[in-house]
Amino acid sequence: MREHVIREGSSVASTIAVGRSMTSELVRRAAARGYERVALLCQPRTRDLAERYSKAFAAEGFASSGYAVPDGEEAKQMSVVEEVYRHLNEHRFTRSDAIIGVGGGSLTDVAGFIAGTYLRGIDAMYVPTTLLGAVDAAIGGKTGVNVDGKNLVGLFKHPSQVVIDVNTLDALPEDRRRDGAAEALKTGFISDMSIVKDYEAFGIDVDLESIVNRSVAVKVDVVNDDFREEGRRAILNYGHTVGHGIESATGRTHGESVAIGVVAAGSASEAVLGFRGAPRQVDVLGRVGLPVSAPDADADEVRSFMSLDKKRGPEGLRMVLLRAFGQPEVVAVDDATVRAALASIGVE
Ligand SMILES: NC(=O)c1ccc[n+]([C@@H]2O[C@H](COP(=O)([O-])OP(=O)(O)OC[C@H]3O[C@@H](n4cnc5c(N)ncnc54)[C@H](O)[C@@H]3O)[C@@H](O)[C@H]2O)c1
Ligand SMILES: [Zn+2]
Structure with missing residues (x-):
């Protein structure tokens, strides 16, 4: 224990x-x-x-x-x-x-x-x-x-x-382990690549005791720094700005929506911060059987749900983006960036 x-x-x-x-x-x-x-x-x-x-x-x-x-x-x-x-x-x-x-x-x-x-x-x-x-x-x-x-x-x-x-x-059941994998992988992308490597190696059949311990450790560390979400805690929302939009617009599960949101955030990270890990994210999400696009979603609907996101700042939409794995940043993004990110998940 x-x-x-x-x-x-x-x-x-x-x-x-x-x-x-x-x-x-x-x-x-x-x-x-x-x-x-x-x-x-x-x-x-x-x-x-x-x-x-x-x-x-x-x-x-x-x-x-x-x-x-x-x-x-x-x-x-x-x-x-x-x-x-x-x-x-x-x-x-x-x-x-x-x-x-x-x-x-x-x-x-x-x-x-x-x-x-x-x-x-x-x-x-x-x-x-x-x-x-x-x-x-x-x-x-x-x-x-x-x-x-x-x-x-x-x-x-x-x-x-x-x-x-x-x-x-x-x-x-496998679908529940898959949903959780999206959040575990998210903590991996923002802070602990060993989680990502395990999912790459073993897919959905990873050793859950070890995954849970490492993923909880990432979250606990961030929350201990910033309980009331005034700063660093926002990095836990990686994949969630678009993810919440997808979840509300299509009714997909939270985990599936976050997986799709991570792909969109990866694409925006590539465009805005020169992030090079986007293809690796798509591969590992696919490896565990999570969706990486939502071509059925209505773009206007997704965007309107995104603008209701609680993390919206005074200057517009803010997204968590990666400069590299383990280097998240909260960045204000313009409309063109959001449109391109949505296009990367087939939402246009
Ligand atoms: N408070 C937070 O920081 C935070 C963070 C992420 C998500 N959430 C919330 O968590 C919810 C999503 O989490 P979830 O997917 O665990 O939700 P959930 O409780 O709805 O569980 C998903 C499904 O799994 C079933 N289930 C639960 N335990 C089971 C078991 N042992 N065996 C088989 N089936 C089981 C449930 O009956 C349900 O149908 C959302 O409401 C979301 O808003 C909260
Ligand atoms: Zn979540």
Whole structure:
């Protein structure tokens, strides 16, 4: 087992444990925090896992309650949030208790939002069950609910503990491992080429324990530098400006959209900063079976969703571009650059 630590000032904000067969570790960590009771929040595909955890908590004398929210983005709704508040209130959950989110990124996003607002904030723990959740959504303290736009409402709140069980990730269907590979590769492109080399060598069958540890290490390092996204944290959005546009316009998964967004960002990086790694990015994304273009997407629609991006600055669209692998920069881009980047992914 390996631990990663997110700090706020000199105190520990969040501890991330990566290992295998982590059920007793989860219970041990909750007990060490002194929680009296835990509310296990799950999504339909993680119900069995949450039940297993519930039994393990009961065996250690904890009271627990379970609540299943709808799958995927359907969970990230204010109506769902309100239902869970009522459930917590009916069961008299207090600030000595904690919410444990067991599921993919949509589940941990909403679990964190609920924990951050119920009684003005109680503790949360996450057990991310998708690769995307493990390397991205569960790390770094951003929570979100969809109101009109995706993640329009949310708050920064670190879970006290994140417990990643690699056995769960190994058992994921291939499309979920592929989605997560897009985010893991993104951390590779911006900071750790060993991640990229592993995917080049082994494709989707990489050793996930090692990938998760390295990818989490990149994210933790960036978040420790800049928790509230005023500067360096923006580099984690590599591939996301165009990616969010593709995701909203076409309904592709987040991981697929990010893969396509990375290709567009690579092309813009080549044009603006002389980046030479664009073909290598396309090759490795293709190697794991991720899409590298979206010819079906409507260019006007993608552009209008891109302009809604929260990372837009006063002087127009800002994109994360690479000067070289491991050298990301946030650059204001003009309309011609955006059009050319979109053309590189077949969106014109
Ligand atoms: N907070 C952040 O910093 C951050 C970062 C990236 C993404 N996100 C959010 O994360 C979400 C995307 O993450 P995701 O793809 O993990 O979302 P998700 O929770 O919707 O999971 C994707 C699918 O995988 C299924 N699933 C979950 N665990 C499973 C398991 N063990 N076995 C089989 N299937 C399983 C889910 O039921 C769902 O259908 C988006 O809502 C995005 O906005 C947040
Ligand atoms: Zn992402």
